[in-house]
Amino acid sequence: MLEVKDIHVHYGAIHALKGVTLNVKQGEIVTLIGSNGAGKSTLLKTISGLLHPTKGDVVFLNNSIIKKDSKYIVKSGITQVPEGRHIFPGMTVYENLLMGAYLRKDKDGIQQDLESVYKRFPILKERLRQDASTLSGGEQQMLAMGRALMARPKLLLLDEPSMGLAPILVQQIFDIIKDINATGTTILLIEQNARMALSIADRGYVMETGKIVLSGTGEQLSQSEEVKKAYLGG
């Protein structure tokens, strides 16, 4: 479904991605783990069209999207929940959700998806008219995910959705991710919480300083000595 082929990304003189290759197949949950500054967010921003690589290609549904703008990419079915949530402060929860459906014109479909977001995140329904910036961290994460689902994505990119959340909420978020996947959305999940991520992922990649250094099924990676030492605390 998604193929990232040997991409290089620079921030000025900083060479952030040094030839990254990975793929995500229809229906999978694929996780990408790696320490701070490895280049994980950079990769997602590149897939979403916020950054453009100096070399390499990104193919989505047999279509190169590397030269496309983010509008085209969202339209073709890739939506991202960015690191740090980035909900729109000063706008209500409802308006934030509508922003997720920005490119859609099917009123009935939007209404249906609103209902299913309310069902998945009942707290959002209670807070609809509230300024989104007044939500708690966990609620903001749910809003960010609900907003992304409003685009009805084929591929959902999640950048550290468990960041800064209490353990019980982390569990809840991971359950929701599994459920979103079960209802037909393919997922590329970036996580620092390697244990949880690998436990729900079909496959995983490990990134270090701009390169993929390991890959395998979730199980294989959980068992790997290198991963255990570096990311699972021994």
Add this chain to the structure above:
Amino acid sequence: MVQFLQQIVNGLSLGSIYALIALGYTMVYGIIKLINFAHGDIYMLGAYVGFICTVQLGLGFFPALIIAMVTCAIIGVVIEKIAYKPLRNATRIAALITAIGVSYFLEASTQKIMGTSAHSFPDVLGTQTFNVLGVVISMKQIIIFVVTILLMLLLQYVVQKTKIGRAMRAVSVDADAAQLMGVNVNATISYTFAIGSALAGAAGVLVGIYYNTVSPLMGLVPGIKAFIAAVFGGIGIIPGAMFGGFFIGIVETLVTGYGSSLYKDAVVYIILIIILIVKPAGLLGKNVKEKV
């Protein structure tokens, strides 16, 4: 009391003009954090378009108003594309200096084309006046006020209730996140310039019929006053600009009416200084730290 009410009525007319100009300042600042110093000159161009429509083409007030708004919207968008867009990632001071350059360019071009002297505007709205308990209200004042309120309501509707309005608000708080929703940021910035410039164009026509005169440098002082109104209300905040515009307009007429017109500018500046000391984010602004 009658004199006081009379000054308030006069102040509302002047304030309408300031408020309409201030809206463009505040919207543009909200979305790209640029103080568009050429904005006062867009207002001047609006007045000239109104002048040409009424005097040379013999059109009525409303067609002239619409044509001036559309023309200014287009000019605003073109200026943004040519002068500001290439500097989107440059330092703020570079964009600011460019804005001053654009301002001079518009003034000099108008002087070249229309001449340096003032033209007088015809009385397209008549000189009818009403006497309400001793307060004299002219037809012009009523029309200026009503047109301003209608434009403000329309603007509030667009910004609060429509998709493009939501996109404008989203881009102004978080352009990257808006892009992730599929918003075309450049197009949204263009819409913002179009709307802000159209409002300035409307103000230009209104001031033309109010003071019956247009000149190439007429944008300078109202531009500064409207900028102060925007800062006073809280730059980037739309209701702040509306409120600030009316407030500055009323203060000016009161000072002129009770004191002397010599002091009116000084009083306005003093109020600005006080506001900036007491509430730096403006009257309706939240004192938030700049986001990192």
